[in-house]
Amino acid sequence: MQTNTGPAADRGVPLSPEPATSAETGGHAAGGSRASLRLSTVGPWAVPMLLCILFISFSVLAPRTFGTLANVRVMIGGQATIVLLAMAIIVPLRAGDFDLSISAVMILSGCTIGALSAHNYPPAVACVLAVLIGPAVGVINGLLVVSFGIDSFIATLGSLTILSGLATLISGGSTIATFPTGLIDIASQTFLGFATPVWVGWIIALLLLYIFELTPCGRYLLFIGGNRDAARLAGLRVNAFRRGAFIVSGTLSSMTGLLFSGALGSVDPSAGSAYLLPPVTAAFLGASAIKLGRFNVLGTLVAIYLLAVGITGLQLLGIQNWIVDVFNGACLIGAVGLTRLFGRAASR
Amino acid sequence: MLLVAVLPRWREMSTPAVVVKDVSKSFAGVRVLHSVNLSIAPGEIHGLVGENGSGKSTLVKILGGVHTADPGSEIFLCDEPVSLPMRDPGRHGLAIVHQDLALVESMSVADNVGISTGFDRPLAAHISRRREHRIVRSLGETLGLSLDPARPVSELTPAERSVVAILRALRQVGEGRSGHVIVLDEPTAALPRDESIRLLELLRTMARNGIAVLYISHRMHEVLNVCDRISILRSGHLVGTRDAAGSTESEIVRLMLGYELGAFYPEKHLSTNTAIRLEVRNLTHGAVSHVSFTAHKGEILGITGLAGMGHDDIPYLIAGGRARLKGEVCVNGVMVDGSAKSAKHAGVELVPGNRQRDAFWLGGTASENMTLPYLGKFWQGLRISSRRERAFAESEMRRYSVRPVAPSLEITKFSGGNQQKIVLARTLHQDPRVLLLHEPTQGVDAGAKKEILNIVRRAADEGAAVLVVSSDSEEVAELCHRVLIMRYGRISSSLSPDEISEDRILSLSQCALVGQTRIPGTS
Structure with a gap:
């Protein structure tokens, strides 16, 4: 599925647009030594390789607990929500905007279904209304960021906070567990040992992979994220794409809320914050894998599973819980740092 | 006034301010400078010209201590050999003004001038604002201009910014003494012509004060006007040093290119x-x-x-x-x-003046930047055909003689001229x-x-x-x-x-x- 455009992928472009340092590069184009060339070809595959190495080492160290099919299923199943939210956030990220409201949209849509069901609304109506929250929030985020020009980080941080408040209002501050049985049944359906949210996450990932890598739309988003003014002057409908990206991320988040509440059977309105940092981490870690410097689907998936494998492995080896956070942070800094190093070696 | 009287003496003085002797440089086995020899007398403005990639910047970076020259290369400042790579060129009386000027927008003129010498103070010592302002004013006076030291750089015009960078260079080499060297790497590239003329007058004043100036520029008429002698680099070789007075633009350009440019401008x-x-x-x-x-x-x-x-x-x-x-x-x-x-x-199609800001996504490749407005053309079987896109980009790059013909090379790796040809190719393909x-x-x-x-x-x-x-x-x-x-x-x-x-x-x-x-x- 992945079509690599050859050497195009071998680069270490920093995530933030950085002004070019020298106008006169002609003389040094041939300057990369053989060793650094090798480094730059390794770069895109460093995170995937790390995933393999960790998986194999933990399987050897804990063959009876870690290296089992059941454990693999648990690990993948446990990441289903994170995969969905990460797919939601990389769409606006690719177009150069943060959408931090994803986790709050998810929790709010979950609470909405619960609250509506508790008031005896038909399940279908509750679900449709809950899913509609996403596009509505997307439109508002788009308005704030694109039309009013508020920095996306700030604007969506604001909507994150507001939506969390609304979730507490709707749920009355306590965990909601009044979900329609139909929803719970659908969400807990399994196929080949994986539950519905896992499959939905993968299908959406596949769809985004196609859009990002093989259609003009994916390229337009990259260009808009890379240089908005140039994209506008080249004739792209920059504002429409940015608004669209927020709507897509909102919709994906509220759909995630549907599956999330169905799979868990209960939603804690204050759980949102636990679902914000992992997708953001995965998105940035993913931009240092496979397609360096670009938010991409495969890299993000690899990043999510890398973190899951690392944490599960450490826990099964009996290491204390605080290691989890340290591991998460170290992975992010380490991977992004290494990518910069590869990039610098390649351009020297 | 004293300086004017002293002027002729410097020209006669035989000790050159800087001598570059047999300087070579290789990157990964590729030689980009071949035994270059240069000497600049105090009070001389020496032009250095050459096409993009001819080695001008490499030479500047060797002088600035960024690159290490190959063994056998020697540099003398005021007849004294300098150990290479040159550490702290400012202490040897050599300063470089880079093309991008490297100024901090939000800081004042005085801060920008003082920062590269650490304000001549220990790290934690108090910086005297009054002293800094006085230094900037007196530096300005040697060049016959006054610039408010308290103004933030963000308020200055492009020409004034260049002046600040030059004042900083003067501060780096120390005040007033002759035999110092200032290297200017395309200081007028971003300036409109009338402002660059004023900047060039500034160079003349600097030279009159006994400073040796190495001046790098693409603008041939400026080089011919302001310089005493001109050295020409072509693919890393020094192909000649000429007196500016007896040279014509076409002669210099011919030396630069190695072939006759012909009538430079196309027929109307x-x-x-x-x-x-x-x-x-x-x-x-x-x-x-x-x-x-x-x-x-x-x-x-x-x-x-x-x-x-x-x-x-x-x-x-x-x-x-x-x-x-x-x-x-x-x-x-x-x-x-x-x-x-x-x-x-x-x-209506536009080719913007600031390519990097208005035309390119700098993280992308040449081909990605070229095909953006008509990506739909390459749609085949529900996807963008990367084969067709590549073939198109290659043929366009050949047609507009973009070098190298490498569609998957990052856009930032191309020289300014080739980047411009890529923008033109993209624009003209839409039949404006x-x-x-x-x-x-x-x-x-x-x-x-x-x-x-x-x-x-x-x-x-x-x-x-x-x-x-x-x-x-x-x-x-x-x-x-x-x-x-x-x-x-x-x-x-x-x-x-x-x-x-x-x-x-x-x-x-x-x-x-x-x-x-x-x-x-x-x-």
Whole structure:
């Protein structure tokens, strides 16, 4: 599925647009030594390789607990929500905007279904209304960021906070567990040992992979994220794409809320914050894998599973819980740092 | 006054301020400098010219201690050998002003001048504002200008910024003593011509004070005007050092390229078709007020003026995307409403002056940047065919002689001239009815400039109306069929084909200055 455009992928472009340092590069184009060339070809595959190495080492160290099919299923199943939210956030990220409201949209849509069901609304109506929250929030985020020009980080941080408040209002501050049985049944359906949210996450990932890598739309988003003014002057409908990206991320988040509440059977309105940092981490870690410097689907998936494998492995080896956070942070800094190093070696 | 009296003595003095002897440099086995020899006397302005990639920047970086020269290379400053790589060139009395100036926008002039020498203070010591301001003022006085040391750099004009960078270099080498060396890497590349002339006068003053200046530029007439001697680099070899007084532009360019450039500017074939392509009426926005003009099919219309006279905004107002404009823009009878979409629809295409900011996604490859506006062309079997895209990019790069022909190479790896050819290829592929060019050859070497001008000429021959907005009056005079000169947002004069000459354009532009003092860095 992945079509690599050859050497195009071998680069270490920093995530933030950085002004070019020298106008006169002609003389040094041939300057990369053989060793650094090798480094730059390794770069895109460093995170995937790390995933393999960790998986194999933990399987050897804990063959009876870690290296089992059941454990693999648990690990993948446990990441289903994170995969969905990460797919939601990389769409606006690719177009150069943060959408931090994803986790709050998810929790709010979950609470909405619960609250509506508790008031005896038909399940279908509750679900449709809950899913509609996403596009509505997307439109508002788009308005704030694109039309009013508020920095996306700030604007969506604001909507994150507001939506969390609304979730507490709707749920009355306590965990909601009044979900329609139909929803719970659908969400807990399994196929080949994986539950519905896992499959939905993968299908959406596949769809985004196609859009990002093989259609003009994916390229337009990259260009808009890379240089908005140039994209506008080249004739792209920059504002429409940015608004669209927020709507897509909102919709994906509220759909995630549907599956999330169905799979868990209960939603804690204050759980949102636990679902914000992992997708953001995965998105940035993913931009240092496979397609360096670009938010991409495969890299993000690899990043999510890398973190899951690392944490599960450490826990099964009996290491204390605080290691989890340290591991998460170290992975992010380490991977992004290494990518910069590869990039610098390649351009020297 | 004393300095003027001393002037002749420096010229006679036999001890050169800097000698570069047999300097070579290789990157990964590729030799980019071959035994280069140079010597610059105190008080001399020495030009260094060469095409992009000829090794000028490498030499500057060796002088600045960024690169280590190959064994066998020697550099002498005031007859004393310097150990290579050169550490702390400022202490040896050598400073470099880089093209991007490296100024901190939010800090004051005095801070920017003082920072590179650490304000001559221990790290935690108190910085005396009064002392810093006095130093900046006295440095300025040696050059006969006064610049408020307290002003933040963000408020300065491009020319004043260059002055700040030069003052910093003077501070680095220490005050007043002769035998110091200042290297300027394309200090005027971002300046309009009138401001760069003033900057060059500054160089002369520096030289009179006994400083040796190594001056690097693409602008051949400036080099010929300001320099005493000129050294020419070609593919890492020093092909000659000439006295500027006895040299002509074509001679230097021939040495640079290694072949005859021929008539530099393409022939002007005047189109006889006078069907109006572009009609602009009462265009008003910001610095532009009530500008009206028309352009014919096949015509190259030049618009020029001094910096800040409003001509720089015109292409962007027509191409749209900025604030909605007052007035009317009409292409082939179709109204354009000031949005980028309607301009595109009418067949208006823009080649912006600032390529890196307005044309490229710097994280992308050449091909990704080239095919962006018509990606749909490569759609095949529900996907973008990367094979077709690559084949297209390769054939376009050959057609516009972009070097190297490497579609998957990052756009930042191409030289300025080749980047510009890529923008032109992308723009012309859309068959523009109206082609808007803003500073089309800024920061481009002579060979590429000729190729780019030929491309523009070809586009006009194929029927586009071409608008060239440029502050390079020589280029405007040689390329355009008709020239409009702007003054304070209005068109002050219009030159018909037989009236056009560079001198005329210059004098008509300078008219705007009568009764005005717009001298950068002075008051």
